[in-house]
Amino acid sequence: MDTKIVKIDENAIDHEAIKAAGDVIKKGGLVAFPTETVYGLGGNALDPGASRKIYEAKGRPSDNPLIVHIYRMEDLYEVAADVSNDAIKLADKFWPGPLTMIFNKKAIVPGETTGGLDTVAVRMPDNSIASEFIKASGGFVAAPSANLSGRPSPTSAAHVIEDMDGRIDMIIDGGSSVIGLESTIVDMTGDVPMILRPGYISGEMVKDVLFKVDYDPAVFGDVTEGLRPKAPGMKYRHYAPKGELMIIKGDRDLVVRYIQERITGGLEQGKRVGIIATDETAGYYRDATLLKSVGAREDEESIARHLYAVLRECDDSDIDLIFSEDFDTPRIGQAIMNRLIKAAGHNIVNV
Ligand code: AMP
Ligand code: MG
Numbered sequence: 065m066d067t068k069i070v071k072i073d074e075n076a077i078d079h080e081a082i083k084a085a086g087d088v089i090k091k092g093g094l095v096a097f098p099t100e101t102v103y104g105l106g107g108n109a110l111d112p113g114a115s116r117k118i119y120e121a122k123g124r125p126s127d128n129p130l131i132v133h134i135y136r137m138e139d140l141y142e143v144a145a146d147v148s149n150d151a152i153k154l155a156d157k158f159w160p161g162p163l164t165m166i167f168n169k170k171a172i173v174p175g176e177t178t179g180g181l182d183t184v185a186v187r188m189p190d191n192s193i194a195s196e197f198i199k200a201s202g203g204f205v206a207a208p209s210a211n212l213s214g215r216p217s218p219t220s221a222a223h224v225i226e227d228m229d230g231r232i233d234m235i236i237d238g239g240s241s242v243i244g245l246e247s248t249i250v251d252m253t254g255d256v257p258m259i260l261r262p263g264y265i266s267g268e269m270v271k272d273v274l275f276k277v278d279y280d281p282a283v284f285g286d287v288t289e290g291l292r293p294k295a296p297g298m299k300y301r302h303y304a305p306k307g308e309l310m311i312i313k314g315d316r317d318l319v320v321r322y323i324q325e326r327i328t329g330g331l332e333q334g335k336r337v338g339i340i341a342t343d344e345t346a347g348y349y350r351d352a353t354l355l356k357s358v359g360a361r362e363d364e365e366s367i368a369r370h371l372y373a374v375l376r377e378c379d380d381s382d383i384d385l386i387f388s389e390d391f392d393t394p395r396i397g398q399a400i401m402n403r404l405i406k407a408a409g410h411n412i413v414n415v
Contacts, residue, residue: 067229069221071237072193074098079196081236086200088233089114094121096210096224097197098238099189101162101247101264102217102372103224104133104207105232106197109143112176115206121231124213128297129179130206131164131247132186135198143173143184143204150274151252157273160190162243162264166251177206179296187247193238208297209246210235216303216372216407219244223376244369245399249295251280259283260295262399264368283402303407305375307338307383311408313390314415320348322415323387327352330385338383340374342367345389354381364393368400375407 070081085095092114094107105122107114109132119126132143137155140147144167151165169184178184189195198205209217212227221237228235248263250270258278259267271277282293293299310326312319323339330337331351338354339346346357356374359366371391378386388408391400405412 065230065233067225067232068234069225069237070234074191074193074238077192077196082193082196082200085197085234085236086202089201089205092117093233094118095197095201095234095236096218096221096228096232097194097205097207097236098191098221098241099133099194100191100242101189101245102219102241102243103210103221104131104189104194104205105210105228106133106201106205106207108202109133109177109204109206110172110174110202112174115174115176118206118208121228122208122211122213124208126176127179128208129181129185130177130208132173132177132184133194133198133205133207134186134188134203135195136203137188139203140186143170144168144186145170146253148252150257153273154250154252154257154270155188158265158269159188160195161188162190162245162247163187164247164249166249166253166260168253181296183251183253185249191238191242193236197236214302214304216305216375217246219369219372223373226376240369242369243365244372245396245403248399251294254278258294260293261298262402264396264399266395266398268395283398303372303375303403304409305378305383305386305407307336307378307386309375309386309388309408309411311388311390311404311412312415313412316345318415319389320345322413323389324349326385326387335384336382338378338381338386340371340386340388342389342391354378354383358391361391361393364391364396364400367391367393368396371400371403
């Protein structure tokens with residue numbers, strides 16, 4: 065399939081191009097588009113055939129449901145039943161934005177879109193290209209992240225092209241994602257909102273609005289046998305680079321010293337060694353094949369924004385062994401570490 069790549073400027077939206085993208089969706093095709101979190105792989109959420117195509121293009125297991133993207137509040141009631149006052153409060157506060165809420169689904173949403181579940185995940189993204197595109201597509205765009213299943217989520221059109229060129233109809237290039245991590249997922253079907261996947265919006269921020277919040281154990285990386293994450297996607301290996309990734313935790317000096325020893329040891333064995341560091345420490349490492357900083361330790365937004373691109377760069381440079389510092393920062397740290405720990409397959413060393 066020939067994939068059309070269209071550049072759109074968020075500050076000067078080309079409405080012809082948006083209309084063409086919307087037409088692709090209306091005809092049952094697939095379009096990757098930018099959002100503030102990561103790039104999404106969109107299809108008509110109300111068309112079971114389009115959802116099946118999304119799973120096929122990503123190589124995604126079909127029990128892993130898609131998020132339905134809307135562009136205006138009233139459309140929530142078309143796809144979601146039993147929308148509580150709490151949900152409306154969260155929508156008022158955080159939509160458009162990086163928050164996905166789970167509701168009981170209405171019959172109009174096909175089981176193909178929800179991975180067979182009776183619930184539906186809904187989000188209103190905060191990116192004007194995304195909103196215009198959803199509007200031009202008929203209002204309901206099912207979209208998981210636009211990566212091949214298992215790879216790090218794409219935060220630029222170049223990443224999408226790497227994974228999806230030839231597999232989908234169109235890619236909208238709208239520049240780099242501002243946030244760089246997938247949305248927070250919160251289940252609104254119970255009395256207490258439950259965080260199923262951490263993200264830019266923390267559990268504390270949800271609690272500030274509703275005075276209550278619970279966490280699915282999977283959020284903390286609990287992989288106890290038989291404990292099934294409520295967000296089906298959380299059970300799959302994810303975000304993973306091709307090389308072996310290890311996270312090193314502890315006192316900064318000890319971490320730097322340990323990683324330096326591992327660089328030397330890896331190189332002696334003929335391995336290509338990559339390091340994921342911060343601005344504060346990057347200058348201390350010697351001889352790594354690839355040395356990347358995700359930004360200043362205090363700037364957690366920078367760490368979130370650069371993490372996936374750095375993991376992909378490790379793949380581009382055929383890195384065999386990757387050593388990463390940990391990034392347990394105050395607010396988004398839980399989300400950053402949730403992704404990094406998954407990418408590392410729980411391979412963590414405490415020094
Ligand atoms: P992605 O956009 O690629 O991060 O994938 C969507 C995520 O939303 C996956 O982790 C899904 O498991 C999760 N998700 C979507 N719908 C539901 C739902 N109805 N209940 C729980 N989790 C969901
Ligand atoms: Mg994904």
